[in-house]
Amino acid sequence: MIGLIKALAVAVAGLALGLWATRAALTGALPIAVDSLGQWRVEARAGAADADPYTRARIERSGEIALALGEGLRLTTRLDSEGRTLDGACVYKLGRQAPTARYWTLEAIDGSGFPLENAAGRYVLRSTELLRDPDGGFAIWISPSPHAGNWLPVAARGRFGLALRLYDPALSDAAVGFERATAPSVVRTACG
Amino acid sequence: MSGRLIGRALYYAALVAVVAGLTHLVALLIAPSLAEHDAYARVETLGPPFKTIALPQASPTQRVFPYADPAVAAAICRYDLTDGPVRARAPLGRPGFSSLSFHSRRGVVFYALTDRAANKGRMEALIVTPEQLRKLVAHDDEDNPSDDLRIVSPTLAGFVMTRVLSQSPDDAPSAAAQAAAMTCAPEPIAEAER
Numbered sequence: 001m002i003g004l005i006k007a008l009a010v011a012v013a014g015l016a017l018g019l020w021a022t023r024a025a026l027t028g029a030l031p032i033a034v035d036s037l038g039q040w041r042v043e044a045r046a047g048a049a050d051a052d053p054y055t056r057a058r059i060e061r062s063g064e065i066a067l068a069l070g071e072g073l074r075l076t077t078r079l080d081s082e083g084r085t086l087d088g089a090c091v092y093k094l095g096r097q098a099p100t101a102r103y104w105t106l107e108a109i110d111g112s113g114f115p116l117e118n119a120a121g122r123y124v125l126r127s128t129e130l131l132r133d134p135d136g137g138f139a140i141w142i143s144p145s146p147h148a149g150n151w152l153p154v155a156a157r158g159r160f161g162l163a164l165r166l167y168d169p170a171l172s173d174a175a176v177g178f179e180r181a182t183a184p185s186v187v188r189t190a191c192g
Numbered sequence: 193m194s195g196r197l198i199g200r201a202l203y204y205a206a207l208v209a210v211v212a213g214l215t216h217l218v219a220l221l222i223a224p225s226l227a228e229h230d231a232y233a234r235v236e237t238l239g240p241p242f243k244t245i246a247l248p249q250a251s252p253t254q255r256v257f258p259y260a261d262p263a264v265a266a267a268i269c270r271y272d273l274t275d276g277p278v279r280a281r282a283p284l285g286r287p288g289f290s291s292l293s294f295h296s297r298r299g300v301v302f303y304a305l306t307d308r309a310a311n312k313g314r315m316e317a318l319i320v321t322p323e324q325l326r327k328l329v330a331h332d333d334e335d336n337p338s339d340d341l342r343i344v345s346p347t348l349a350g351f352v353m354t355r356v357l358s359q360s361p362d363d364a365p366s367a368a369a370q371a372a373a374m375t376c377a378p379e380p381i382a383e384a385e386r
Contacts, residue, residue, distance in 0.1 A: 010207045010211060014207070014208045016206060016216050017209075017215070018212040018214065018219060019215060022216050022219040026220075026223060048357045049296075049301075053220050053221060057220055060231075060299055063231050063257060063258050064257060065231045065260070066299075067301075070306065071293060071355065089262075099339060105357070107261065110252070113258030113259040114251075117252040124263045129268040129359075129360055164309060165261050168289060187283075
């Protein structure tokens, strides 16, 4: 009898732990099989037939139509350069460069990957719209209230994420071949 | 005494870990087949096969496909190879990035073209099954080879998607018009031979 109870306890604990780990992996809480580039995460093989089972399951679960590697890459972050959660109560500065690509776009996203509601009704900033310094570098200000220069509006409260999409990126190989140093940093400049 | 206790605790921890590992493996592998709202299921609700459907620009209220770029105009066309190959065609004609990608029933992107690979001012391909490809190759004229790009679809059904990046908010309508001009249509083999 005691043996049976012990076996049941082991089975229940094991099942619970296994299901929790699967859920965490699929919601992205546990970044299994995700590459990182500074604070950015990237799933280079997201749409591909030879994607690993974690990536496949995540994509199918979310319903995303992923970019093929030949089209581009999506980099995502929900953290600033010091690892703190991005929050609408703060002002962030993103720059000064982006990985080499023919075009790129920067979008503020909510927890499910949809554009973030904001007062200005603007959801994305394109590389073709950018004001640049004479040396080609740039700064994008991410804040709920208007900012001089390149401004990406976000909601005044709550957490958010950033999606940086590279179209026709310069990849040195099929994997994420671009240099780590070119991923833009997201620096918190003010809060409250 | 305490050594025996630790030993037993480790024994149970190991058992739990084995059960957890097996559960995780099984759950991970069956998760995709349980996903009811994968990309293809969402595409199916939008309209019938061979109809070009322009996707609304991503916004906080247009919540169809997550992680869609609001700077990109997109259209999809569902195909079915039961009655023969399907020709997918997307015109170009404006500067900037655009692409044509081929998605299987299982949501895998099995091929993608960008405007850089365009031929004669458009992105075009013939989607075929392995069987249809064999037939087409058997009928090919050696002196006058077909210049079709033939792509084998891993599943009978699937969808084609075009993405057109706008250069500014004002450019969005032009990008949307190009995306909506994409087509996919069945092309029975007799006709494909000419």
